[in-house]
Amino acid sequence: MSGTYLSDVVFLLGFALAVVVIPVVTLLVFGLLRPHNPEALKAEAYESGMPQASIPRRPFHMAYYNFALVFIVFEVETLLLFAVAPVLKDAGWLGLGEVAAFVALVALSLAYAWRKGALVWR
Amino acid sequence: MSLPWTFALGLLLGAVAFTMVGALTAVLVLAERKVSARIQMRVGPMHTGPHGMLQTIADMVKLVMKEDVRPARADAVAFRLGPLLVAVPAILSLAVVPFGAPLVMRDLNVGVLYFLAVPGVTVVGLLLAGWASYDNYSFLGGLRSSAQFISYEIPRSLAVVTVVMLAGSLSTVDVVEAQGRVPYVLLLPLSFFIYAITSLAEVNRVPFDIPEAESELVAGYHTEYSGFRWALFFLAEYAGLFAASAFGAVLFLGGGSGPLLPPVVWLLLKTGALVFVSMWIRFTLPRFRADQLMRLAWRVFLPLALVNLVVAALVMRAVA
Numbered sequence: 220m221s222g223t224y225l226s227d228v229v230f231l232l233g234f235a236l237a238v239v240v241i242p243v244v245t246l247l248v249f250g251l252l253r254p255h256n257p258e259a260l261k262a263e264a265y266e267s268g269m270p271q272a273s274i275p276r277r278p279f280h281m282a283y284y285n286f287a288l289v290f291i292v293f294e295v296e297t298l299l300l301f302a303v304a305p306v307l308k309d310a311g312w313l314g315l316g317e318v319a320a321f322v323a324l325v326a327l328s329l330a331y332a333w334r335k336g337a338l339v340w341r
Numbered sequence: 342m343s344l345p346w347t348f349a350l351g352l353l354l355g356a357v358a359f360t361m362v363g364a365l366t367a368v369l370v371l372a373e374r375k376v377s378a379r380i381q382m383r384v385g386p387m388h389t390g391p392h393g394m395l396q397t398i399a400d401m402v403k404l405v406m407k408e409d410v411r412p413a414r415a416d417a418v419a420f421r422l423g424p425l426l427v428a429v430p431a432i433l434s435l436a437v438v439p440f441g442a443p444l445v446m447r448d449l450n451v452g453v454l455y456f457l458a459v460p461g462v463t464v465v466g467l468l469l470a471g472w473a474s475y476d477n478y479s480f481l482g483g484l485r486s487s488a489q490f491i492s493y494e495i496p497r498s499l500a501v502v503t504v505v506m507l508a509g510s511l512s513t514v515d516v517v518e519a520q521g522r523v524p525y526v527l528l529l530p531l532s533f534f535i536y537a538i539t540s541l542a543e544v545n546r547v548p549f550d551i552p553e554a555e556s557e558l559v560a561g562y563h564t565e566y567s568g569f570r571w572a573l574f575f576l577a578e579y580a581g582l583f584a585a586s587a588f589g590a591v592l593f594l595g596g597g598s599g600p601l602l603p604p605v606v607w608l609l610l611k612t613g614a615l616v617f618v619s620m621w622i623r624f625t626l627p628r629f630r631a632d633q634l635m636r637l638a639w640r641v642f643l644p645l646a647l648v649n650l651v652v653a654a655l656v657m658r659a660v661a
Contacts, residue, residue, distance in 0.1 A: 224450075231351060231447070233347070234358070234446070237353070265559065266477060275476055276475075280484075297499055304505040304511075340635050
């Protein structure tokens, strides 16, 4: 079991290396062929033809933060479900009940977030 | 097989996957332009090659030969890293697609989870590309797309969990085998519905394309990219579309199983059908507003996915 795991990881390392190296090499090779005429105006950020009106490094909408928090709760729940899902078929009613209780508890947190207004974009 | 050989095999198949995605993008872009043309009563590209068949090849040559422009105030490292972080995970996810029984690059024992987790890295690339460009449109586009991406990831994963429950395995090959007689779309229609809609959001397709809503954000997170770096975003979009459709076919439509034709043909037919539907939707429906999009994810799809878990548990008991 651990042997297949190790070879899977080694395989994926090779796979990922190829997928990263090919575009980088392509970019470098065609860098020798494509034109390169830097210009001050060309290097300006695009704002529909106007000079940049505001600096993009600025605080952003609070709602993103709310959604990110709720996301973490449910992402972890989903991950834990993936851990038990393959064996749930043989777990009997008791095992199913335990998982259902877990899901119900997290669903309660969704209801809470909903009630507190964290799920609306304001 | 010894480890160095496994590594070499990985390298080789990685190169194969990248080439495959390049070719796929050429085909899908042409298909998209032709389908949209039909829907809008036009003919689409006609001049390069017979019926414009070579149009995307010409476009690819043009793209690699274009100047690589970077805004002066952009963060150089992050700007370069962004497109790679978007494109690479999309291609990596193809490693576990079973193209017919023996034709799978790697049958991981956690294949289904791998398919959901690896493209999840994309969100970092989107955020990075948007932030690094030092451009207001890019910044807002990056924020919006990452918010959308994480929101739809949850109902999507919860829909996939139900398949794992029924199949009793996380290996994509086992999931196809478990659908021997009945494809899961018949047992879990609600899961398929959730998966199909949320997948459109995951790959930024209409009606969920607000991150790159042309009329308000120009091109969203890739506004400042040009040439090959822009092409990487494009490659990622079509690789993602193909991967999501292929997985829809694997998880719900019985993968490569079907009469007469070889499995790989069946899988490509089913994938093609799903890709076509997404193109059809793209040129039929208008785009959602940003707040509607978030509400739909959290207040409609997430509760629906939780209810669906219960439904799937009952189906699982009934089948077993």
